Amino acid sequence: MKALIIAAGNGERINHITDGKPKPLLDVLGLTLIERAILSAKKAGINEFVIVLGYKGRAIKKYLGSGEKHNVKIEYVYNREWKKENGVSVLKAEKAVGETFVLLMSDHIFDYRILQNLIKKSRSKCILCVDRSPDAYIDMEDATKVRTDGKKIIDIGKDIKKYDAVDCGIFLLNKEIFKAIKESVKRGETSLSAAVKILAKNNKIEVFDIKNLFWLDVDTKKDYVQAKKLLLKNLIKQTDGPVSRHINRKVSTALTKLFLKTNTSPDTISLISLFLSVISCHFFVLGNYFSVILGGIMAQLSSIIDGCDGEVARLKFKETKSGAFFDAVLDRYADTLIIFGMVYGFWTLTGNLLVWIAGFFALSGTLINSYTSDKYKAEFCKPFVSRKMPVGRDARCFIIMIGAFLNQVFYTIVLLSIFTHIENLRRAGFVKLKNLNPGGIKKKI
Amino acid sequence: MKALIIAAGNGERINHITDGKPKPLLDVLGLTLIERAILSAKKAGINEFVIVLGYKGRAIKKYLGSGEKHNVKIEYVYNREWKKENGVSVLKAEKAVGETFVLLMSDHIFDYRILQNLIKKSRSKCILCVDRSPDAYIDMEDATKVRTDGKKIIDIGKDIKKYDAVDCGIFLLNKEIFKAIKESVKRGETSLSAAVKILAKNNKIEVFDIKNLFWLDVDTKKDYVQAKKLLLKNLIKQTDGPVSRHINRKVSTALTKLFLKTNTSPDTISLISLFLSVISCHFFVLGNYFSVILGGIMAQLSSIIDGCDGEVARLKFKETKSGAFFDAVLDRYADTLIIFGMVYGFWTLTGNLLVWIAGFFALSGTLINSYTSDKYKAEFCKPFVSRKMPVGRDARCFIIMIGAFLNQVFYTIVLLSIFTHIENLRRAGFVKLKNLNPGGIKKKI
Structure with a gap:
């Protein structure tokens, strides 16, 4: 037609x-x-x-x-x-x-x-x-x-x-x-x-x-x-977490206008977001309070700009599955680097070895957190949406920034570890319980 | 009809x-x-x-x-x-x-x-x-x-x-x-x-x-x-890695016959597999050579039995999306526990702090490894199949067992870290390159 x-x-x-x-x-x-x-x-x-x-x-x-x-x-x-x-x-x-x-x-x-x-x-x-x-x-x-x-x-x-x-x-x-x-x-x-x-x-x-x-x-x-x-307002996604919805999108849409003017490609923006995570990692590794604050800000900025690649892609009708895949993989590396920076920096500063154990489980919780939402989409062919306690990258990076400002790297890591794992177990349980009765007799063919 | x-x-x-x-x-x-x-x-x-x-x-x-x-x-x-x-x-x-x-x-x-x-x-x-x-x-x-x-x-x-x-x-x-x-x-x-x-x-x-x-x-x-x-032979999946195909399936199908006789549910088998990973973690934490060997064997056994839940489900026509999701989430926890056990055990035994850094990146590589294959399925609605260097849980657990027998926990972790990350980057690149030209004009409607 x-x-x-x-x-x-x-x-x-x-x-x-x-x-x-x-x-x-x-x-x-x-x-x-x-x-x-x-x-x-x-x-x-x-x-x-x-x-x-x-x-x-x-x-x-x-x-x-x-x-x-x-x-x-x-x-x-x-x-x-x-x-x-x-x-x-x-x-x-x-x-x-x-x-x-x-x-x-x-x-x-x-x-x-x-x-x-x-x-x-x-x-x-x-x-x-x-x-x-x-x-x-x-x-x-x-x-x-x-x-x-x-x-x-x-x-x-x-x-x-x-x-x-x-x-x-x-x-x-x-x-x-x-x-x-x-x-x-x-x-x-x-x-x-x-x-x-x-x-x-x-x-x-x-x-x-x-x-x-x-x-x-x-x-x-x-x-x-x-x-x-109108076009910018319609960039908010159904799967956006609360931090993304109420804070990040406001900044990211403004930045997106800039990226559009400079004709920056979505993949380049994904790489910029990863680069900011590298800088965040670097500042966290330095360990002193001032650096930690900068590390926290960079983590949050990385999370905000992480929204821009998708926004530019959607606004320019350039959304691709491979772009979404590429962005998601880079995000997991960004997550890894930021947590590593926090752990390493805190450890060199204090010598407290417990931070490695906490960091290990914070990393596991964080990555499994992303894993569960995409595994859900892979199995059920629809996004995982839950308003009860939506813990996504937006919330994690925001918590990291707050923790950095409070100079509480260790407890931030412990907190991340606890609440990501609780969320993961909740998701596993939610999916099991919701699907105990997968419906009656199927429709006729 | x-x-x-x-x-x-x-x-x-x-x-x-x-x-x-x-x-x-x-x-x-x-x-x-x-x-x-x-x-x-x-x-x-x-x-x-x-x-x-x-x-x-x-x-x-x-x-x-x-x-x-x-x-x-x-x-x-x-x-x-x-x-x-x-x-x-x-x-x-x-x-x-x-x-x-x-x-x-x-x-x-x-x-x-x-x-x-x-x-x-x-x-x-x-x-x-x-x-x-x-x-x-x-x-x-x-x-x-x-x-x-x-x-x-x-x-x-x-x-x-x-x-x-x-x-x-x-x-x-x-x-x-x-x-x-x-x-x-x-x-x-x-x-x-x-x-x-x-x-x-x-x-x-x-x-x-x-x-x-x-x-x-x-x-x-x-x-x-x-x-x-015939029925057992048809349990081999297109996405099976080489270790799974040539080693694990042979053992798992034999075990599956046992599980069928005892009428064990797929979810219970998933939990048994996780439990074996907990035991593997425990043995690795003990750190001495004998325990490490047991830890390696348990890791491999956990990987083998991880195949049985799906086999029983398919043989009994009880495959569910929620079952697959549940199993996958438990697997990620199994991965986390086994690597944690290796790192912690080696560290308490040798005091070598480098193992934490290596372990951190081995965990990240491992979890992102699973993430990429399911993210691919989530975006493209088909499984990620690549015969070039198929690194999945089967290969990882097998390497862990071999490493345990050789009493080379540290180098096993380093190896895991390197080859999972190489595979992840290869996948990201593969998806980007393959989709640079996403086809010509779509079909008429």
């Missing part, structure tokens, strides 16, 4: 911040708006695109080319009448798209899962994605409102008074849309909404609720600022 | 070893023959069974009941004419099965993947599973031979001279089979093969090649011995 992307308009309300480029080429956290549309669709499983160009179309075509850079196929259609409303742009692509296709706007950002869910739907009717509870940042004055009755559309337009949903600018369409546009153009109406109204009258379109997934039409500078906020 | 299992015959050639029980109730490594058929089918996704009883049918029904014990549904059909050939038994079940069904023999053992593959096939025709290259242990004199032309059956029977395949006794059938049996019974032929011949003549049956998967018809004592061998 192809995706049709409308990139013909002149985006006059935002042109003052685009440096003379057309709006689809506006950079939002390392990717242009239109690249975000393309790569979101690609992540949802779509690899062929038709882009309708108009205002400054040549610049867009020059920038995207045939799509090779993003490993997709792009065709272009020109709409000389781009000053008319967007229905005309869709009509120009009639011959370029197949029986059914997805329609996207080049200036909307959205969660790729909206599209992923949409293309699973039956393709017998056209479908318009709607948001039934739009967030406060959606500009309701400019939004296309929809009045629905269940899945049916009763009315649609920017100026209707009664409505219960907002048009998200994401469609699953078939050839019926072209008939409808032609009909509405004859009547002198060139907007897509006018055509949708005709489809609705003939019972040829339904709405699809996007639920709580995000989308945003980037029309103004305010929207642009909001778009960046 | 239901599976029809024929359990009506009297198995006269094997009755001298069944203790007066009917052949389907013959115990083969902890499960009766008919339970193996049921549980293999269940593993392939079938949960409803119809069993045709005849000779000593009451004993079979009493043993299996309604299937609750195995979480399946079992119905029974009686065939008073069980002295006739097996076509009659199939016919008796006409009303109990659905439009299409699987037909199995209660005295055949087989790899469940044969059935898993079979039920994915188109159900427009009947299908007979055949073995085109039967292993040497198949009794060719007694086997039902098949002459084929591509997927077509040219001839079938025990006494045909020209043949290129053997009937495995596994079928995917539809209602046509009953018409064919009725027709052949009219002609005075009551065997299933006679009915298959009629189906073949009318182009209503095809053959399906089981490739290299195992099956065996258990008719004689020789077959019975071979069946046990």
Whole structure:
């Protein structure tokens, strides 16, 4: 299935911040708006695109080319009448798209899962994605409102008074849309909404609720600022521990913006994080209070930057399994080095041999801690999520920093040792108990 | 879909070893023959069974009941004419099965993947599973031979001279089979093969090649011995390291037979393996040469018995994800304890503090070693298999035992440390390099 992307308009309300480029080429956290549309669709499983160009179309075509850079196929259609409303742009692509296709706007950002869910739907009717509870940042004055009755559309337009949903600018369409546009153009109406109204009258379109997934039409500078906020907010992962969620992500997303500007690759960031752990180890080995504090700060910084590689990868649609694997292996070495530094430094300073025993079990607890969560994912093919006592790398590094500030290296190691092992045993028990009754008779085949 | 299992015959050639029980109730490594058929089918996704009883049918029904014990549904059909050939038994079940069904023999053992593959096939025709290259242990004199032309059956029977395949006794059938049996019974032929011949003549049956998967018809004592061998041989896993493959499995399968006799649960075996590691740790802590040797032997024994929990689980169709998780977490604690014992024992004996540093990195390398292989599985949803330098728990424990015999605890720890870390870095590099080009444009949706 192809995706049709409308990139013909002149985006006059935002042109003052685009440096003379057309709006689809506006950079939002390392990717242009239109690249975000393309790569979101690609992540949802779509690899062929038709882009309708108009205002400054040549610049867009020059920038995207045939799509090779993003490993997709792009065709272009020109709409000389781009000053008319967007229905005309869709009509120009009639011959370029197949029986059914997805329609996207080049200036909307959205969660790729909206599209992923949409293309699973039956393709017998056209479908318009709607948001039934739009967030406060959606500009309701400019939004296309929809009045629905269940899945049916009763009315649609920017100026209707009664409505219960907002048009998200994401469609699953078939050839019926072209008939409808032609009909509405004859009547002198060139907007897509006018055509949708005709489809609705003939019972040829339904709405699809996007639920709580995000989308945003980037029309103004305010929207642009909001778009960046939204994308960063959506980097928080379900598996994030409390320290990561409430502290690290706030710093890491700020750093991620920097990494995006300098075009640093996720793997390089993983290596920077490991390097900070090496420095942390070095400071801990020195053993004196001042060094220990620096060691603690470096450990926490390493943990924070450890979040950036994934953030950059997700924001640039460059997430790879091998990248995640590489990062995870480096993290385990970072863990090893930091604990080794603490043990070695404390031992040379005090000669207390107990720290080796405590360190041995802190290391074991720490590594088995990571092991259990990934072993769980390996066996059950879903991440281990538990809100009760989520002990991950974020919590461990944070505790190490606090311990360093308090100059309590030994007790920090003992604490790490105790609480990682308790968590590991809890996980083993949790999995055993939860799976004592693995469900009744399986479904029929 | 239901599976029809024929359990009506009297198995006269094997009755001298069944203790007066009917052949389907013959115990083969902890499960009766008919339970193996049921549980293999269940593993392939079938949960409803119809069993045709005849000779000593009451004993079979009493043993299996309604299937609750195995979480399946079992119905029974009686065939008073069980002295006739097996076509009659199939016919008796006409009303109990659905439009299409699987037909199995209660005295055949087989790899469940044969059935898993079979039920994915188109159900427009009947299908007979055949073995085109039967292993040497198949009794060719007694086997039902098949002459084929591509997927077509040219001839079938025990006494045909020209043949290129053997009937495995596994079928995917539809209602046509009953018409064919009725027709052949009219002609005075009551065997299933006679009915298959009629189906073949009318182009209503095809053959399906089981490739290299195992099956065996258990008719004689020789077959019975071979069946046990086959089942044990198939416990070797694709991910087994060289020590496991060539040494541990030989011992562990022998021990597994014992565990099956005593009905020990897989989780209990996991705990026994951990307990042996605790003993190993204890002996290593004592530090003198004799204790060190015992410690090494216990470590290796723990590694061997670590294979038994999975073997018992697989042989009894009791494999669970939570069991695998539980076992894996215990293994990491076993690893920790054994290395700790070695380090602590050597240190108290010699006072050499270097052993702590070496031990620290041996522990890290060991745990990250297990981590990488499971992290790989978590990310890529397939096991990490590499024949180049497969370093797993089997190799580590074996090296520890050899080191203990040589009384070289320190160098064993150093060796462990070096080669686990080399392997870990190799894995990280391997995954990165292999995935630099993650394939071209994805398939169309």
